[in-house]
Amino acid sequence: MTLQQLAYLVAVAECGSITDAAERLFISQPSLSAAIHNLEKEMGVTAFVRSNKGVAVTREGEELLSFARMLLEQADIMQEHFGAGRRRDPRFCVSCQHYSFAVNAFVDVVQQYDADRYSFILRETQTGEIIDDVSSGRSELGLLYLCESNESVLSKLLRKNELVFEELFTAEPHVFISRDHPLAARARITLDELRPYPYLVFEQGERNSFYFSEELLSMLDMPKTIQVRDRATLFSLVIGLNGFTVSSGIIDQKLNSPSIIARPLDMDGSMRIGLIRKKNVVLSRYAVSYVAALKKHLSID
Template sequence: MTLQQLKYIVTVADCGNITEAAEKLFISQPSLSAAIHNLENEMGVTAFVRSNKGVTVTREGEELLSFARMLLEQADNMKDYFGGGEKRTPKFSVSCQHYSFAVNAFVDLIKKYDADQYSFIIRETQTGEIIEDVSDGKSEIGVIYLSEHNEEVISKLIKNNNLVFEEMYVAGPHVFISNNHPLAEKEIIATDDLQAYPYLVYEQGNKNSFYFSEEFMSMLDFPKNIQVRDRATLFNLVIGLNGFTVSSGVLDAELNGSSIIAKPLAVDKTMRIGIVKKKNMVLSKYACFYVEALKNHLSID
């Protein structure tokens, strides 16, 4: 097994077509096919199912790709660490729940490593996809929270994907409402106060259960529920419908607007915000900077 072979299978998986992958890798199609077959034989797996339409990754192929991406990323990290004289394109990807501090830390990262060329990715996405992204090597780290209501299920999923959770910040749940909301003058808001208003939550796709929810409270606790996919829509509905959502209480006026405010929720619970990463994986310098930027924004806010 060589790093070149690992790069080959990742490129084929990304392209979904051996001919296209061969062109991208500047090698002949027969040479690429032979290299993949040799790796499959060495590992004792069938990574791809070939057809006239291209290739489809098998279940065991997904596992092989996960390891391949991790090893390639670790090789890049080693080159970054020891190859100080080599000019390399900065690369980093993070998947996160819909947090303003995660976006602000990403902005800090780009400002720190601004260059003629870079490839940075931030995915604000569903909880299950965050864990899948990190497990599959699509993102180096993920940003999620654990609490009393979801920890057993999410922690098991993290462990089963050979990931670890590192706690960074403990927050008390807050209600996000508009500054013109009828409850805006209250110092602390109780769940009973919210019954008359629409509860806005992020839709979680096939894993749309209480355990994968970004919000601290179940939709079953409230009669009016609206599911959305992005942060801008959620906050527009918070303002337009006197709706509310429940999160960490960490807000950024420049990013979310001054019309959204946070009020403590009267519950004796906590949200443990942190990162997920591959077990025993050495983070790149970009990921390390991003983690420190996250800590800074969380402590400032």
């Protein structure tokens, strides 16, 4: 086993194709295939399932990849410390629901590992895609919430995909509304008071059930609902239509409009916001730094 073979393994997993990985690595396809085959034989695993559409990582391949990334990271650290060799470009991907603190933490990681070249990805996306991204290895970490109404379904789905949920904090439900909203002066807001106003929710695609909803309230709970795909559109509608959405109550005025405020929602329930990752996978230093940055912005020891 060599570091070069491990780098080849990671490249194939990222490209999803022997051909594309060979082009990225500037080697021939037969040479790359032979290197991967020899590594699989030495480790006694089948890392990829080949088809005419490319390659798919197996479950034992995911475990092998986690160790490969860890060893490559350690080699980078050693080369950086002793000044020998060329470091690999930093790579990190996280998929999350639409939380401003997730963006703040991502900014911290990019600044911490600033370099001439890097490839960082932040995906604010649908709940189902977050689970798919982490399960498939496209993202190293995911960020979402569990609550009493969705926990049984999502926890089962996480176990099925060999993912684990690690809680960061528990948030009481809040509403995001405009500073000019008729209810803005209220210390707490009730559901009955919100019924005349549009309820803004993030659209969840084919899995558009309340189990995958990013908001604590089911869409059936309110008479007026509008579905959106991104945070900027949602906040524009909060301001323009006196709409509201339900979330953790944590808002960053630098990243979001200063016209948006949070108010406690008078209802039962709570949101257990946390990270999901592959079971028994060693996190990269970028993922470790991201977790630390999240805890900093959430003031978690």
